Amino acid sequence: MTRQRYYTTQLQAGLGLLDETRQLLQLYQPGMAASQLYDAALASGRFPLVTARRLRNIVAECFAPRFLRDPEVIKQLKLLVERFTTAELNQLLFIYTARANLVLADFVREVYWARYSAGRNDLDLEDARTFVANSVREGKTQKPWSEITIKRISSYLMGCCADYGLLATTGRSQRSITAYRILPRVAAYLAYELKFSGLGDNQIVASPDWELFGLQHADVRDQLKRLSLQGLLIFQAASGVVHIGWTYKSMEELIDVIAQS
Template sequence: ASALIADTKLLLAEWNLAQSVAENLNRARRENIFGKASRKRVEDILLIFRQRYFDDADVGAALVTLTQNGAPAQWIAPLLYFFSAQNDRTLRDIVIEVLYPRHLAGYTDLPVQVVVRAIRNWVAEGKTTTRWGEETITRVAQGLAATLRDFGVLQGAVNKHLTPIYLPTPSFALIALWLQQRERSGHLVLQSDDWRLFFLPVEGVERFFIEAQQEHLLTYNAAGSVVRIEFPAASLAEYTHVLLTNQRAR
């Protein structure tokens, strides 16, 4: 699936948190908010949107709250990318296992054959649900490259180049809370492979935590392998209000 950034932002702007997910999706169909898109295209968009952002209702509520309360666009973009990668294992693994090591090795280009080779190896190792043929592997590789270009991780229409996506501190902090809810360990949050989606080594993650603490977005304490991270909110949706209030006060 492509990035669908414009369609996603439109849905988030039109979303009513007082209604259920089903009610919101039905209203989007009924009011034809995508204009001239075919019925099949609309259904594809709504399915992808729900899977990416509303399988976890707290993620969806946080994105809606940010969008409808004037959060900067540069906050939203990395969040859409991050949660899309959580929903699409192949997209996530290509960045973490192929792009990130390539970035560390000093390469800036990404020939599509590098992606094709990685997927071919995964198929051979039985990591895909079915055994993909060469045509499918090439199509998936090209689709992943196009999606990552749309999200800003790659640049170039034909020849792709690595461009680590900009991650503002508030977006980092929201992702950190999401990881904390799953890992239940400050050390595991700090060491999480998911930071590699932003080409961040552990040292870079730690710098972000220190900066987030300086901006009063969280509390971070590290002593050896003991890492304590505390947030001023229990849910992502609640935390977005903290981030927005902090932004307005600056």
């Protein structure tokens, strides 16, 4: 039986933290615990404007839940931090941040892309507040949130989407929806990462991670077909059944190849 996941307020510890995350990935060494990474970050001198308390919070409450829960994830990101472009790395960080923060993932899937599909060009703070308030009423938090918490989380959702490039600022409480599309090398990484996490071919196509980029099943199939044309995998589909032939036998092998493309 799958344990229910509740929305948390963890985003209040930090939004995208893109520059900080890149620095921490560079500092990380295999086997480091969060406390060891914090010590290394503090001693590095890379965070001169961040207090020790704030740095500890960034490492323990933001970086660790997103990237340290699975040793394979941090190993792969460590390999890619200098090989992927900033835009590509940010998309990977977005995926892991959304996985660690269900409220963000659902907001992007259910509100952001719904607005985009409806032809709207903007998203405002009230859209986020309505989503959070409705989610609280639906029991998606372990205990009811106060109106102050609802407002804070609404603001964090908007800020996080802006950090990751889904929104651009147009006004004090309004943001414009950007043309956010998954980049080819990120798509290849995600497909293989899902495969090595143990998912079957049809489960990979149905993964909700693709929905973070507005991709439905047919869109995912098209994306995998493009990867097939690049020789990164072999994609076949007939009568609703998908078969994927995997060209590379490990994430490290894939990363070596796509980092040179």
